[in-house]
Amino acid sequence: MPKRTSHEDSACPVARPLDLLGDGWTLLIVRDAFDGLRRFGQFQKSLGLAKNILSTRLANLVAHGVFELAPAADGSPYQEYVLTEKGRALFPVVTALRQWGERYSFADGEPRARLVVRADGAPIAPVEVRATDGRVLGPDDTAVLLP
């Protein structure tokens, strides 16, 4: 693997979060938390990740304020990893990635997990980039202004 370079001095808001999120696992831990998982053992079982690697990832996510540690809701001696507001704000990122995967990483008809509206099982609309007036924007409709 190439040596990781930090993006912490970048003026680009796409780059900076990748120091934390830009690996093959971290967004899956967040995905699992959206699915209701809260305990180390639950994440470990879901991800099949070595304990030391999961432990490092979770500690890093706590250090960056994506999760906070909380006593177990059922009074047992376990600690639980609970998404903060910052962590919950990753929902559009994870869902946009999910929809891209649905479209491009599966063959037609291939079985896959489906995100639905909890109340009625209805599908989710495509996540889109919009202007403040609601117009859908593509990459050619936008520009990046450097600071």
Place this chain on the structure above:
Amino acid sequence: MPKRTSHEDSACPVARPLDLLGDGWTLLIVRDAFDGLRRFGQFQKSLGLAKNILSTRLANLVAHGVFELAPAADGSPYQEYVLTEKGRALFPVVTALRQWGERYSFADGEPRARLVVRADGAPIAPVEVRATDGRVLGPDDTAVLLP
């Protein structure tokens, strides 16, 4: 670095794309392409990435159909990397990540790059997850159905 495990057999559409996108650089190459960059040297200058690493990343993105190679638009002997429809479909992913970075990876007032509507410089609306009737959904409003 831990050995990378492939998610190619996962039934989760969040997981599968991370084999390609889950590193600290690939989404930045795509971001640069959204900003209009097309040539190896342009990406290299923008990212400050070692040539061999950039070369591997770009070849992988071409192999996965995110970029296609095209003759230089100006008739010069360079090849250009042009986003395919699959690549352009990453715009909501990159923009959702950008907005999360804007909110959580910068201090108040800290200079940063800004994505705006090209035509009039207006800001972009927050990328949101919605039901097909337009309601905004949070993680608690949704559920994942396994295949």
